[in-house]
Amino acid sequence: MNHTNAGGTTGNPSGAEETIKRHEHHKSITMADIAKAAGVSQGAISSLLNDRDYGIRVSEKTRDRVFKACRDLAYVPNDLRAVVRMYPERGETTILISSDFANGVTNPFLARFVKGLMDTSENPSQPVTLAQYKPSANYSIDPVPHPVSWGTASKFICVGKPNMSLLQSILRRGYPAVCVGYELTMAGVTSIVPDFAEASRLAMEYLFKLGHQRIAILSGTFGATEQSIIEMNRGVRVAFDHAGVAIEAQHIVYGDLTFQNGFKSAEALLTRQPRPTAVVCFNDAAAAGVIARAHEKGMKLPEELSVLGCGDDAYSENLHPALTTVHLPAEEMGAAAAKEVEHRASLRDEGIIESKNIVMPVRLVERDSCAAPAV
Numbered sequence: 265m266n267h268t269n270a271g272g273t274t275g276n277p278s279g280a281e282e283t284i285k286r287h288e289h290h291k292s293i294t295m296a297d298i299a300k301a302a303g304v305s306q307g308a309i310s311s312l313l314n315d316r317d318y319g320i321r322v323s324e325k326t327r328d329r330v331f332k333a334c335r336d337l338a339y340v341p342n343d344l345r346a347v348v349r350m351y352p353e354r355g356e357t358t359i360l361i362s363s364d365f366a367n368g369v370t371n372p373f374l375a376r377f378v379k380g381l382m383d384t385s386e387n388p389s390q391p392v393t394l395a396q397y398k399p400s401a402n403y404s405i406d407p408v409p410h411p412v413s414w415g416t417a418s419k420f421i422c423v424g425k426p427n428m429s430l431l432q433s434i435l436r437r438g439y440p441a442v443c444v445g446y447e448l449t450m451a452g453v454t455s456i457v458p459d460f461a462e463a464s465r466l467a468m469e470y471l472f473k474l475g476h477q478r479i480a481i482l483s484g485t486f487g488a489t490e491q492s493i494i495e496m497n498r499g500v501r502v503a504f505d506h507a508g509v510a511i512e513a514q515h516i517v518y519g520d521l522t523f524q525n526g527f528k529s530a531e532a533l534l535t536r537q538p539r540p541t542a543v544v545c546f547n548d549a550a551a552a553g554v555i556a557r558a559h560e561k562g563m564k565l566p567e568e569l570s571v572l573g574c575g576d577d578a579y580s581e582n583l584h585p586a587l588t589t590v591h592l593p594a595e596e597m598g599a600a601a602a603k604e605v606e607h608r609a610s611l612r613d614e615g616i617i618e619s620k621n622i623v624m625p626v627r628l629v630e631r632d633s634c635a636a637p638a639v
Contacts, residue, residue: 295309295310298330298333298334298339301333301337302329302330302333302334303329304326304329304330308326308330309330312327312330312331312346312349313341313343313346313349324436324438327438328438331349331350331438334350335350335351344415344416345414345415345416348415348416348417348418349415349418349437349438352418352419352438352439352440352609353418353606353609353610354418355416355417355418355419355439355609356390356391356392356393356411356416356417356418356419357381357385357390357391357392357393357417357419357420357421357602357605358392358393358394358395358411358412358417358419358420358421359378359381359392359393359394359395359421359423360395360396360397360409360411360412360420360421360422360423360430361374361394361395361396361397361423361424362396362397362398362399362422362423362424362425362426362427363396363397363398363399364399364424364425365423365424365425366521366522368396369394372548372549372575372577372578372579373575373577373592373594374423374594376577376578376594376595376598377423377444377594377595377597377598377601378392378394378598379595379598380594380595380596380597380598380599380602381421381598381599381601381602382598382602383595383598383599384598384599384602384603385602386606393411393417395409395410395411396409397409397422397427397430398427399424399425399426399427400427401427401429401430402429403427403429403430403432403433404429404432404433408430408433409430412430412433412434412437418439418440418609419439419440419605419606419608419609420434420439420440420441420442420605421441421442421444421601421605422441422442422443422444423444423445424444424445424446425446425490426443426446426448428450431443431448431450431452431453435451435452435453439609440452440454440604440605440608440609440611441453441454441605442454442455442456442601442604442605442608443455443456444456444457444597444601445457445491445492446491447491447621448619448621449619449621450619451617451618451619452608452617452619453619453620454604454605454608454619454620454621454622455619455620455621455622456597456600456601456604456622456624457491457621457622457623457624458492458592458593458597458623458624458626459623459624459625459626460491460492460495460496460499461495461496461498461499461502462499462625462626463496463499463574463590463592463626464495464496464497464498464499464500464503464544464546464574464590465499465500465502465503466499466590466626466627466628467503467544467572467574467590467628468499468500468503468504468507468544469503469506469507470572470588470628470630470634471542471544471570471572471634472503472507472509474542474570474634474635474636474637475636475637476541476542476570476636476637477509477541477637478512478515478538478539478540478541478542479515479540479541479542479543479544480515480516480517480533480540480542480543480544481500481515481516481517481543481544481546482517482519482521482525482526482529482543482544482545482546482550482551482554483496483497483500483516483517483518483546484518484519484520484521484546485518485519485520486518488518492546493546496546496574500544514536515533515536515540517529517532517533521545521546521547521549521550522549522550522553523549523550523552523553523556524553525550525553526545526549526550526551526552526553526554526556526557527553527554527556527557528553528557529550529553529554530543530553530554530556530557530558531557534557534558534561534563534569540569541569541570541637541638542569542570542571542572542634542637543569543570543571543572544572544574545571545572545573545574546574547573547574547575548573548574548575548576548577548579548580548587548589549575549577550573551571551572551573551574551580551583551587551589551633552573552579552580552583552587554571555571555583555584555585555587555633558571559584565585565633566585566632566633566634566635567635567638568638570588570633570634570635570637571587571588571633571634572587572588572589572590572633572634573587573588573589573590574589574590574592575589575590575591575592576589576590576591576592576629580629580631581631583633585631585632585633586631586632586633587631587633588628588629588630588631588632588633588634589628589629589631590626590627590628590629591626591627591628591629592626593624593625593626596624597624600622600624604620604622
């Protein structure tokens with residue numbers, strides 16, 4: 265991949281540059297000139313611009329002061345990595361995906377998220393890098409993912425269970441971080457989450473209004489710690505309490521939210537007496553599995569069984585019947601993440617700013633898989 269720095273010169277990430285060119289007048293500026301302007305030693309300047317440890321400890325405040333002085337004077341180094349450290353808004357965007365994120369890059373939510381992010385970019389040719397991290401790793405000891413250490417990326421978006429040591433490593437480099445799907449209170453980090461509790465509440469409320477009382481729930485694995493599952497279970501409880509209906513334990517099914525588990529769970533649910541008249545699934549894949557098993561049993565949908573999903577993935581409207589679901593705003597979250605990480609990168613002279621939490625609204629998408637229960 266070819267890179268061009270802010271001044272139009274090709275970066276050499278491995279070269280140590282002793283001269284920096286002034287962008288407007290092409291005046292050669294020495295390390296001594298920059299050191300004098302920033303009030304630090306030449307060794308500190310060399311360490312910072314080349315991202316090397318020459319035995320000189322450079323504090324974050326000193327780093328920020330040096331880079332600010334260079335920016336104020338419009339200096340652009342020839343080393344691409346130094347350009348990115350000095351002008352973080354010009355670095356690449358990296359999406360870091362948790363290794364335990366279901367189905368990884370093939371996850372429908374992630375595909376929609378990336379589309380929303382790329383469609384929002386002011387520069388359509390701006391590259392977006394995908395990389396993986398381990399949520400249990402200690403990145404204060406273990407090597408950080410390659411895009412973090414290489415130095416050409418400066419805007420990081422973490423999708424999945426957050427790793428605090430990874431986020432701290434990104435922030436120490438002076439770069440912004442966005443966490444998707446989990447709410448964090450961490451200075452310098454923006455969290456973007458759908459309103460998971462509202463999603464499940466909307467689903468339940470819709471079925472209650474149709475007249476359903478015996479509603480089965482396909483939740484996540486038992487004891488799940490994912491924020492999405494915890495919040496959606498909370499939304500279910502709120503809806504049942506509001507409707508004055510007791511939750512039947514036999515109608516709560518725990519397991520992976522996959523097509524296979526939806527198919528298997530439907531087999532158990534549909535043999536119970538009295539069987540549920542509706543099934544709410546915490547994602548669309550599990551709902552598709554329920555629909556498939558109901559068809560195999562010769563049931564008429566939605567006359568004999570209503571099925572409601574959560575996600576609004578692309579295939580949901582192509583199921584038979586088309587799946588009623590709750591739209592989780594993946595594309596909208598991608599757009600919000602792009603804008604937020606660009607905005608935070610532009611605040612390069614503000615230091616690490618306070619944490620921020622963005623909760624994205626959800627909405628019910630009514631299609632053909634739900635109806636009033638048969639009398």
